[in-house]
Amino acid sequence: MAEQTNFIEVNHLKIRFPIRQKGKQTFITPVDDVSFRIKQGEVLALVGESGSGKSTIGRSLVRILEPSEGTVKVGGQDVTHIKGTALTKYRKVAQMVFQDPFGSLNPVRTLERHLMFPLKKYRGGSHAEISQQVEDLFQRVGLTPVNEFRAKFPHELSGGQRQRVAIARALAVNPAFIVADEPISMLDVSIRAGILELMNELKRDFNLSYLYITHDLASARYFGDRIMVLYGGRVMETAPSAGLLEKPYHPYTRLMFAATPGSDWSIPLPETTNEAPNLLEGRVGCPFAHRCPFVKDRCREETPGLRELAKDHHVACHYAEDLV
């Protein structure tokens, strides 16, 4: 396939939250200097532990959150600080699917109304047209027979079916980009594959771009074209899925590989502390230094930047080459 242009461009994204510490106002930066690109029809999988900043990045991309610094460009438009009607218009471009399908649907609304609301607001048309679109959406996400599902309430559905409704609702505005924040982690194992398969089909049929947020490397590899590993709000490693699988460089990535159940990676796993990374603004050094089995003095003093070690394979570690 021909080289496509980047549909989403994120440059030096930084998100800052105020906290109070010992009576003084300070800031934490759960996302610090993160840059990446996503092409049309491409899936970028964002992998990291809880607190690594992956959901915060997702939220700032659909602009539920406003970034503190840096820029977010989607389809050539700078959406970093848009407001009002511009933001409303942007909702037609980017949509989000949340982790918890029990919390993201309104319990007192029928499924039909869940879909009619965005259709009316963003696409309009006569009642018959909207009803037809509802039917198409239900069909598309595999909730059939449609007439039975129209009148149902969320509590009558299983987790997998609810997530299908959430996906249909995101599709209602005909978006180009979907942020899927752990869409399968709350679902039963037997239905996860079905949801991933549906998202794959939608990607193919509508040339959708995804930011797929997950803590599970195995599903990131399965669904993602590229994988970006996050720790303590910074990018540790980013590579095409195949390249990352072939040769993970960063110590954190390698720890995750070895720790994932069912993996056939036998990288010895030295004991590390499990204290949370420091997220305070102005921190220096590698965020992973306190847990890294290979840490050296330089890691605590100098923040490593991303370096390209193989084609499209970037690693933020001073000593990456020496470790593999």
Place this chain on the structure above:
Amino acid sequence: MDARVPVLELDDVSVVYDSVSGPVQAVSDVNLKVYQNEVVGLIGESGSGKSTMANAIMRLMKNNARLTKGTIRVNGRDVYSMSKKELRTFRWSEMAMVFQSAMTALNPVMTIEKQIVDTFRSHRPSMSYKEARERAVDLLKLVRIDQKYLSSYPHELSGGMRQRIVIAIAIALEPSLVIMDEPTTALDVVVQRSILNQIQELQKQRGFAILFISHDFSLVAEFAQRVAIMYAGRVVENADAKTLQLGQEHHPYTEGLLRAIPRLTHEEVEIQGIPGHPPDLLNLPKGCAYHPRCPFAAEACKQVRPALHQLAHALVECHLYDEVKGGNMAWPSRQTLSKSTT
């Protein structure tokens, strides 16, 4: 025949919840044994009855739950024929439990020291505070947590540290059975791995048996020696963990799970979900509860509950194995994907 000593014996156990819409059969006719020194995994989807079973063993069931049938014996003693007083001393000294959420299992307004010391002192009234504290220090050492954290409150610790402390408290009185209900689900993979390694080490040192409950198939298959798979309240398969791979004879549900999980293996493998959705316990399908989702479902499956069949490495409740070698598992073979970069 079996010379090993069972620590936990479940005989025909059924548990029912009373609900406004009628009785809900959460666990049906479960037979399971856990032997000394053994790690048995219990896998199931939400609503399969795995946590209900754990609570039933500990006799910690909710008010609307009843054991309607069967017996539960731990170290040969019937848990449900004990008096409240006997149960109080029996629990924790012979069977203990690690709950999923360490944050709620620990008391937020008590220091770690107080919580461990209390465990000792309430079960060993003759133990002095000083002695109990020494034991607490030893326990923390055992789970590799610095003793300076004895004076901390739970919220001051990370999730992984809290879960280690919950484990330490569970093994404090050296029980012979520890039930672990999704002990690492809330943790990230690296921490999960280091805690599992630690549990394994402790288990070898102290020789207690573990009933390890989880929905994570790959994790249990790696961690346990034997795995019981629950579906709609029944144990549909009880298998040697090493045989949990495709190509071996299993329950169709087990096969389905094996196909449904993306794995981090060098070779990429196509995954395939199980069609349909988990059963409604209020309205269970007749016959085999799995038949609406099963690719092999025959007429018999819709009418008659299948019997248990002893296969080479597993006990399986399925009609496929009714006749000798009657099952022809003609699933499409797992294809290796060479994912293109489109």
